[in-house]
Amino acid sequence: MNDGAEVHPRTRFDAVADVYEARPDYPAGVFEILSTVCGVREGSDVLEIGPGSGQATIPLLDLGARVTAIEHGAGLASRLAERTTGRPITIVNADFEDVPVSESAFDAVVSATAFHWVDPNIGFAKVARALRPGGSLALWWNVFGDAARPDPFHDALLPILRERAPEIADPWSVPLAYSMDVDARVAEIDVTGAFGAVEHHVIPWEGTHTARELRDLFATFSPWLALEQRRREALLDELEALAREQFNDHVTRPYLTPIYIAPRRP
Numbered sequence: 618m619n620d621g622a623e624v625h626p627r628t629r630f631d632a633v634a635d636v637y638e639a640r641p642d643y644p645a646g647v648f649e650i651l652s653t654v655c656g657v658r659e660g661s662d663v664l665e666i667g668p669g670s671g672q673a674t675i676p677l678l679d680l681g682a683r684v685t686a687i688e689h690g691a692g693l694a695s696r697l698a699e700r701t702t703g704r705p706i707t708i709v710n711a712d713f714e715d716v717p718v719s720e721s722a723f724d725a726v727v728s729a730t731a732f733h734w735v736d737p738n739i740g741f742a743k744v745a746r747a748l749r750p751g752g753s754l755a756l757w758w759n760v761f762g763d764a765a766r767p768d769p770f771h772d773a774l775l776p777i778l779r780e781r782a783p784e785i786a787d788p789w790s791v792p793l794a795y796s797m798d799v800d801a802r803v804a805e806i807d808v809t810g811a812f813g814a815v816e817h818h819v820i821p822w823e824g825t826h827t828a829r830e831l832r833d834l835f836a837t838f839s840p841w842l843a844l845e846q847r848r849r850e851a852l853l854d855e856l857e858a859l860a861r862e863q864f865n866d867h868v869t870r871p872y873l874t875p876i877y878i879a880p881r882r883p
Contacts (some may be wrong), residue, residue, distance in 0.1 A: 629842040630669070631690030637670040638696075639833030640759070643729060644874055646820040648676045651725070654816065654878055655753035655825045657682055661724040664747055665733025666713045668742075670696040677727070678704050683871045685723070687713045689734075689808055714739045727755045737805050745811035748881040754812060757876035758796035761834075763821065766871035770831075773863060783849070785840040796875045803877070806829055812879035820874040828860035832870055 624838040651657040659681030668674045668686040670693055676683050683705040688694040693709040702709075705739065709716055712791045714736055726744045729734070762771055796802070826834065832853050834863055835841055841849055860868050 631692040636833040644822045659713030664723045665726040666727045675728035730758045750883040760873040763871035790813045816878040832857040
């Protein structure tokens, strides 16, 4: 990278590779869809974009898939390798946009809470080339909040953020706005002309955390990582204290996982 070049926000996650597993696993419904709709099973070849430390990768391997995982962060790629030792996985430490991908090599291409970092002008066409005819694209995101259900912890945290860090007072806005904009996501897939009808599902679920687990989770959020370190640590201290003192070290929150599935045309 040239001196003075802007650092892409996705590079921030590697700084928290040691706590990235604080992010909760994806709901079982995601992998039921991958199995029943996309046909991911024993012997399937799956390309995963942005695996992080393996929250989706390990369940894919458990389905019997052979996974090629393309991860930008060196620390995250190293941690993923540690967690999947001896399993049928190839890990490539690079940006998806830059990696040569064999044509018609995969039964499924998947990305979990990561594809919003990929340049859509490159990403969708490249995915289409990588898929075998009849293979599936599957994109999903964990959204850490749900405005339609009660969320007492969010309600208690929001005044603190509005006072201390108003720029991140809605820390779920990026994944929420992106992943729940169905028309935009479907249009991005359709414009390639390479995919059949897009299926869209939203899986509601709940996450339960201790105060420390919640602190580590928020420490992996991109808007929080963008804060100056001392300010971020002070806010995380307040968040942890809030969860411990007002919620008795036991916080349950409503979450959503929207998922988009599209078959590759013959």
